Structures are given as structure tokens and as C-alpha cells.
Amino acid sequence: MWTCPKCKRVFNNKNQSHYCIKPTTIDEYILQQDPIYQEKLFQLRDLLKEALPEAEERISWSMPTYWKGTNLIHFACSKTHLGLYPGEEAVEHFQKELENYSTSKGTIRLSWKEDLPTKLIIKIAKWCSKHNPIYFIDIKKRMIENFICRLFNLSINNCL
Numbered sequence: 001m002w003t004c005p006k007c008k009r010v011f012n013n014k015n016q017s018h019y020c021i022k023p024t025t026i027d028e029y030i031l032q033q034d035p036i037y038q039e040k041l042f043q044l045r046d047l048l049k050e051a052l053p054e055a056e057e058r059i060s061w062s063m064p065t066y067w068k069g070t071n072l073i074h075f076a077c078s079k080t081h082l083g084l085y086p087g088e089e090a091v092e093h094f095q096k097e098l099e100n101y102s103t104s105k106g107t108i109r110l111s112w113k114e115d116l117p118t119k120l121i122i123k124i125a126k127w128c129s130k131h132n133p134i135y136f137i138d139i140k141k142r143m144i145e146n147f148i149c150r151l152f153n154l155s156i157n158n159c160l
């Protein structure tokens with residue numbers, strides 16, 4: 001075990017290369033990675049942004065995260081692979097389409113050597129958004145609000 005004298009983080013390997021400042025945005029996260037990985041990381045980020053336009057970008061569990069009331073999907077850079085974390089159910093749901101990829105519970109490991117499966121990534125991200133439990137709560141809330149509006153004869157424009 002080794003403790004970095006600057007940031008006090010503890011690592012298994014002595015002099016483990018890392019960044020002492022914790023990233024607070026996805027941009028910062030990507031720019032802190034080895035430049036050889038950055039192009040693909042930015043490409044993945046653009047894909048997720050396209051698939052999840054309403055989601056908020058944040059860092060959660062030390063990973064770039066797309067959030068809408070709850071964490072929808074994360075990704076992370078590692079030397080051996082680009083990790084995509086859509087959750088266990090999503091990985092199960094897309095099992096067949098993912099058969100040529102290395103997966104485990106909630107994790108998809110994308111190779112740095114191959115092109116990103118752009119269509120599949122967008123599909124998975126959209127699936128995560130639709131299966132977001134918060135999304136259903138949102139719809140229910142809106143239905144109740146609309147009902148109350150109609151009850152009091154308010155214009156629908158004032159309601160939404």
C-alpha cells in the first residue's frame with residue numbers, strides 16, 4: 001500500500017500514476033486521462049449526450065455519469081478497456097447484441113483497439129433512460145397535476 005504524499009489517496013502500487021485533483025466535470029475527467037484514450041472518450045461522451053439530451057452530466061462514483069433523477073449510465077477509462085456501466089438489467093436485456101463484447105454484471109468492456117459500436121451504445125443509453133424508475137414517477141406526477149388542473153378549469157398551459 002502506498003499513500004500519495006500530495007492528495008493522501010491510498011494505492012496498491014507504489015508511485016501509482018494518478019491525478020491528485022478529483023475531476024468535477026466530464027471534460028475534466030477526460031482531460032486527466034492519458035491522451036491516447038481521449039479521442040475515444042470524447043466520442044463516447046458525444047454519443048451519450050446525443051442519446052440522453054435531457055440528462056445532466058456529472059461525476060458520480062468517480063465516473064462520468066448521465067443523471068436524470070437517478071444515475072442512468074456511467075463510463076470509465078481504464079488501461080485495459082473503456083468501461084460502460086448501464087446497470088445489470090440493461091446488460092441482460094442486450095445480451096445477444098453484446099455477445100462479441102466482454103461483459104459482466106452491469107459492465108460492458110469496450111476495446112480501445114476497435115471502433116465504438118455507436119448504434120448499440122445509443123440504443124443502450126436510450127433504454128436506460130426509458131427504464132429509469134424516476135421517469136415513471138415523473139409521468140405519474142404530471143398526470144396528477146393535469147387532473148388537478150382540469151378539476152379547477154385552469155388552462156393546460158399554466159399547468160405544464
Ligand SMILES: [Zn+2]
Nearest residue numbers: 004006007020
Ligand atoms: Zn495524489
